Amino acid sequence: MAAEEDLRVRPTRPRLALVATAAVTTFALAVTSPATAQLPLAANGEELANAPGDAIYAASCANCHGLDGTGLPPSLLAFEEEVPDFTDCDFAAREPDGDWIAVAHEGGPVRGFSEMMPAFRGALTEEQLGRVMGYIRTLCTDDNWPRGELNLPRPLLTEKAYPEDEWVVELGVDLESDGGASAAYVYEQRFGPRSQVEIVIPYGWRSGGAHDHGHDDHDHDGHDDEAAGDGLRHGLGDVVVGVKHALHHDLDLGRIFSVGGEVILSTGDEGAGLGAAGNALEAFASYGQILPDDGFIQAHTGFEVPLYDGASEAFGRVVLGRSFTEGQWGRTWTPMLEIQLKRHFESGAATTLDLVPQAQVSLNTRQHVLANFGLLIPVTGNAGETARSVRLVTYLLLDWFDGGFFEGW
Numbered sequence: 001m002a003a004e005e006d007l008r009v010r011p012t013r014p015r016l017a018l019v020a021t022a023a024v025t026t027f028a029l030a031v032t033s034p035a036t037a038q039l040p041l042a043a044n045g046e047e048l049a050n051a052p053g054d055a056i057y058a059a060s061c062a063n064c065h066g067l068d069g070t071g072l073p074p075s076l077l078a079f080e081e082e083v084p085d086f087t088d089c090d091f092a093a094r095e096p097d098g099d100w101i102a103v104a105h106e107g108g109p110v111r112g113f114s115e116m117m118p119a120f121r122g123a124l125t126e127e128q129l130g131r132v133m134g135y136i137r138t139l140c141t142d143d144n145w146p147r148g149e150l151n152l153p154r155p156l157l158t159e160k161a162y163p164e165d166e167w168v169v170e171l172g173v174d175l176e177s178d179g180g181a182s183a184a185y186v187y188e189q190r191f192g193p194r195s196q197v198e199i200v201i202p203y204g205w206r207s208g209g210a211h212d213h214g215h216d217d218h219d220h221d222g223h224d225d226e227a228a229g230d231g232l233r234h235g236l237g238d239v240v241v242g243v244k245h246a247l248h249h250d251l252d253l254g255r256i257f258s259v260g261g262e263v264i265l266s267t268g269d270e271g272a273g274l275g276a277a278g279n280a281l282e283a284f285a286s287y288g289q290i291l292p293d294d295g296f297i298q299a300h301t302g303f304e305v306p307l308y309d310g311a312s313e314a315f316g317r318v319v320l321g322r323s324f325t326e327g328q329w330g331r332t333w334t335p336m337l338e339i340q341l342k343r344h345f346e347s348g349a350a351t352t353l354d355l356v357p358q359a360q361v362s363l364n365t366r367q368h369v370l371a372n373f374g375l376l377i378p379v380t381g382n383a384g385e386t387a388r389s390v391r392l393v394t395y396l397l398l399d400w401f402d403g404g405f406f407e408g409w
């Protein structure tokens, strides 16, 4: 039978294989002889064919993860790896079922985890593992925590509704005119089930005399009409500090809705075109909706009010995307098309429209290091004095809750 194949292909790990396939033998981990692999299997996938998730869990998972899901202490396990705590909502809620089924089916290494988390393919079907997930999901009893499925791919401009633990390095380069380049370091940290703080530290490079085209990523346009002179200017841009809170989330309906606010500090050099003339405030709302077939739509709208003598600005962004997986469990590619509208509230101001085709890709096995590449293409307002350039926009992202940058490759 298939379970025995598993035992044969991993002869160096008899204890582990035994647990993977005949996990009902509760103290299997204490068994050291490879001969035990030939013991009759007390429970296997076939006997568990119609068993409910909790029974499969008890038979196949509990001798490492504990009947209560908190994970057995190292003293009862024959390996060093820490077993995660499924009752800890802060950890469990953010992991989507798909990733967990991948880990249980293919074993820890499929997502860059330890091979002490065995592969159950051959012993349990995906459908059975789905039932196990249904049970594991009952172990976190606080449904205040938005589920990881609602953590949709991060677009280049649209603010996600999901509260995140991330750092992101963004880079934008004007491809036309003598515009410039900008980079930003973004740090996001969750607090509580539904809230997040964020800090954005931008840095800009501009060729002398160019007009400011704004830090597209954070919609903070400076007005540096006096900026002139030759040579490359560079320096800190306007630092942003923000908070976000998920007001509503519903996994069954596949949607999440958040509101937030930002303070934009005029830390940038206005004269060099790297910042605005004063501080500003921003309020926004963001929405994420899961669509069938790994599709999604996200929207982000808000307005920015300067605390100096300047015009307010409203913005709206919508992004449509779909994720594709290489093979069944591999790398994820997410092409997206983003649309951005902006309008200054001053007489004669035009509404600007940008299209941003882009693709996000997971770089490592754990899929917590991701990159996105896109082009910001101005559709209107691309002529005359204040013409905006086509811009290459990209980011590198680390979901730091899932591990350090060098883990899980």
Ligand code: HEC
Pocket: 016, 019, 020, 023, 057, 060, 061, 062, 063, 064, 065, 081, 082, 083, 084, 095, 100, 101, 103, 104, 108, 112, 113, 114, 115, 116, 117, 118, 120, 132
């Ligand atoms: C032999 C012991 C063992 C058994 C049996 C076992 N696991 Fe695990 N599991 C582990 C270890 C160890 C880890 C932690 C791996 C790491 O962090 O590198 C883990 C991690 C996990 C994770 C967490 C992945 C993440 O996102 O952090 C999931 C999900 C999981 N196991 C599901 C299951 C399911 C479902 C079963 C039963 C069908 C099961 N495990 C049976 C040892 C086991």
